[in-house]
Amino acid sequence: MKILLLLLTFVFLVFAYLQLNDPDPIHWTLGYLAIAVSCGLAAFGRYPKWWLWGVTLTFGIWMLLAAPGILHWAQQGFPDITGEMKASTPVIEDSREFLGLLITFAVMVFLIIRSRIR
Secondary structure (H helix, E strand, O other), rough: OHHHHHHHHHHHHHHHHHHHHHOOOOHHHHHHHHHHHHHHHHHOOOHHHHHHHHHHHHHHHHHHHHHHHHHHHHHHHOOOOOOOOOOOOOOOOHHHHHHHHHHHHHHHHHHHHHHHHH
C-alpha cells in the first residue's frame, strides 16, 4: 500500500506541475498539491483527520459547483472531450474539470476509509 500511496503522491505532483500552464493555475495547482500531500502523509501512516476531512469537503463542494458542466455534456450526448488538448468549447473544459474533481474526491474518500481501518 505504501508504494501505491507514494505513486499517487508522485502522480498528483505531476498533475500540479502541469496545471501551471492552465488559464486558471492557482486553485488547480494548490488543489493537486493538497491531494499529493494527503497521499504522502498516508504513505507514512499519518492520517490527520482535520486535513483529510477539510480537503475532502473542499473537493466535494468544488465538484458540486462543477456539476452543471458535466450535466451539460450529458445533455449534448457526451461529445468527445479527449480529441484535443486545448479545450475549444466550454463543455469540454467543464467536463474535464468535473472528471478531475471526481478523481481527486475519490482518492480523498479512499484515504478517509483507509484511515478508519488502519
